[in-house]
Amino acid sequence: MRTARFANLPWHIICWVLGISFLLPLVWMFSTALKPPGLVFETPIRWIPENPRWYNYPQVFEKLPLFSRFFVNTFYVTLMGASGCVLSSLLVGFGLSRINWPGRNAVFGMLIATLMLPGVVTIIPLYIIFRYAQLVGTFYPLWIPAWFGYAFYIFLMRQYMMTLPRELDEAARMDGAANFRILWQIITPLCSPAIATIAIFAFLQHYNDFLGPLLYISANEMFTLQLGLLWFQGRFGNFWHLVMAASVMTIVPVLVLFFTAQKRFVQGIQLTGLAGR
Amino acid sequence: MTASQRRDLRDGILFTLPFVLGALLLWVGPMLYSLVLVVLDWNLITRPDYVGMKNLAKLVDGRDPLFYKSLYNTFYFTFFSVPLQLLAAFGLALLLNQPMKGLGIYRTIFYIPSITPAVAFAVVWIQILNPEWGILNQILGWFGVEPIKWLFDPAFTRPAFVLMSLWLVGPQMIIFLAGLQSVSPELKDAAQIDGANTWQSFLHVTIPAISPIFFFNLVIGVIGSFQVFTNAFIMTRGGPQDSTLFMVLHIYRNAFEWFDMGYAATLAWVLFIIIMIFTVIQFRFARTWVYYESEQSS
Numbered sequence: 001m002r003t004a005r006f007a008n009l010p011w012h013i014i015c016w017v018l019g020i021s022f023l024l025p026l027v028w029m030f031s032t033a034l035k036p037p038g039l040v041f042e043t044p045i046r047w048i049p050e051n052p053r054w055y056n057y058p059q060v061f062e063k064l065p066l067f068s069r070f071f072v073n074t075f076y077v078t079l080m081g082a083s084g085c086v087l088s089s090l091l092v093g094f095g096l097s098r099i100n101w102p103g104r105n106a107v108f109g110m111l112i113a114t115l116m117l118p119g120v121v122t123i124i125p126l127y128i129i130f131r132y133a134q135l136v137g138t139f140y141p142l143w144i145p146a147w148f149g150y151a152f153y154i155f156l157m158r159q160y161m162m163t164l165p166r167e168l169d170e171a172a173r174m175d176g177a178a179n180f181r182i183l184w185q186i187i188t189p190l191c192s193p194a195i196a197t198i199a200i201f202a203f204l205q206h207y208n209d210f211l212g213p214l215l216y217i218s219a220n221e222m223f224t225l226q227l228g229l230l231w232f233q234g235r236f237g238n239f240w241h242l243v244m245a246a247s248v249m250t251i252v253p254v255l256v257l258f259f260t261a262q263k264r265f266v267q268g269i270q271l272t273g274l275a276g277r
Numbered sequence: 278m279t280a281s282q283r284r285d286l287r288d289g290i291l292f293t294l295p296f297v298l299g300a301l302l303l304w305v306g307p308m309l310y311s312l313v314l315v316v317l318d319w320n321l322i323t324r325p326d327y328v329g330m331k332n333l334a335k336l337v338d339g340r341d342p343l344f345y346k347s348l349y350n351t352f353y354f355t356f357f358s359v360p361l362q363l364l365a366a367f368g369l370a371l372l373l374n375q376p377m378k379g380l381g382i383y384r385t386i387f388y389i390p391s392i393t394p395a396v397a398f399a400v401v402w403i404q405i406l407n408p409e410w411g412i413l414n415q416i417l418g419w420f421g422v423e424p425i426k427w428l429f430d431p432a433f434t435r436p437a438f439v440l441m442s443l444w445l446v447g448p449q450m451i452i453f454l455a456g457l458q459s460v461s462p463e464l465k466d467a468a469q470i471d472g473a474n475t476w477q478s479f480l481h482v483t484i485p486a487i488s489p490i491f492f493f494n495l496v497i498g499v500i501g502s503f504q505v506f507t508n509a510f511i512m513t514r515g516g517p518q519d520s521t522l523f524m525v526l527h528i529y530r531n532a533f534e535w536f537d538m539g540y541a542a543t544l545a546w547v548l549f550i551i552i553m554i555f556t557v558i559q560f561r562f563a564r565t566w567v568y569y570e571s572e573q574s575s
Binding site: 014024043122128147243 | 284285286288289290291292293295296297298299300302303304306307308310311314321369372375377379382383384385386387388389390392393394395396397398400401402404405409410412415444448451452455496497500503504506507510511525528532533538541542545546548549552553556
């Protein structure tokens, strides 16, 4: 027993050092967010502030009252985007896994083809198309694409649905149930792990989206948190304690989600190899 | 065709319609439209002018030196960050594959930076890399390294960006870890019985078994790093001396700051083609080093 413990010691030391390095940026952020303005750049660094200045957090809203609005905007876009991703992947995933029809393989081939296409080539034409549609300056461009379905999520859902036994739908079909009812009443409840995984990743994707709001949103009161944080940093860049307090507030929802659904994160990445951003 | 077959055909089309429409409206249509933009001179306000191959010529004949600069920066970033990210992710996965306590905590810690929103991540790193009071220079100082000017010295901006990218290897690490955990113990036992030591069994059993995962991470990593944008936009605005002007940032500026839509679309197509070429090359070379179990047994 003792030898085993000592044999692991080098591994633990390496993990410790690496773990501290990986956490360093976050710890610096949380620590600086609680410092008074004068002590932000104290060297050597004091990691735990002597008198934590919680007032930094309300002060962010005093300096920039719109900051609370950014939360509302972000959650709106995130909710619309994530629900679109879940619904579209349920529908299309069902059509690609549990209905037998002649065009199925062709559509699936199309899905695989778009899976790895670099999006950079569509940024400009999409912007112009949304501009023609008079949708620049609204939230629509940020979440409408989700309702058509993203290839990754559809792929994930299709793979999951393929693992469910065929007898489920066949029995219902005998009873004369339509495909839509089979999806809604039988398959969807069984897909909750896949739904949860897609919801989490779609949440992150829309919450962390930067380029979308940067291109499509220009009115300050419509900023999302990402744009808002950048704006805050631009205007109050000398108040690093406040910039960090604002940063902490944009990260907390993500951390809460991560810690409540950690298992799904791991499963989701393993299923698709999808990155979190 | 029976009634039920007809119904299934109709439903199949209806259920997959969102994706098919999306592929047409969000991929095929825009890509074709973007091809049209390549031959136009258009600032979005006045009428577009047909200019033929002028945009392409501007890009080739050196009238836009920033294009070559951005090309170089993007290749530099890709060639250093992708292999280092793969090594880091694989190293962490090997660490987490050891039988010991507390692995879940370490996995969480290694993963967390990957989910932090990009703006907050960039804003913190501006401070970490600060020449005077940043933590990085303080830590390097313990080892006698003179303060480095990181984001203010064109020689160090790109290495700084590569370094930062190593904090984001969480997802790749988890994919590697899943691969390591699925290597069959029987294979390792068999190698051991044949007299292989730990290192040999790692080299000849584990590595081939997870080579498809290396391949997957490599392909995805290259596609992602060719499109690097956010950190350069927030932290350095492409500077100093254009040392962090990456291709997507150059495209962004041409399109949305200088409103040269035709030229920006041309740049985007060039980047798209570069990425596709690299992806195809990787798939070609995959046959020589990626090992697929199913192929081998047949």
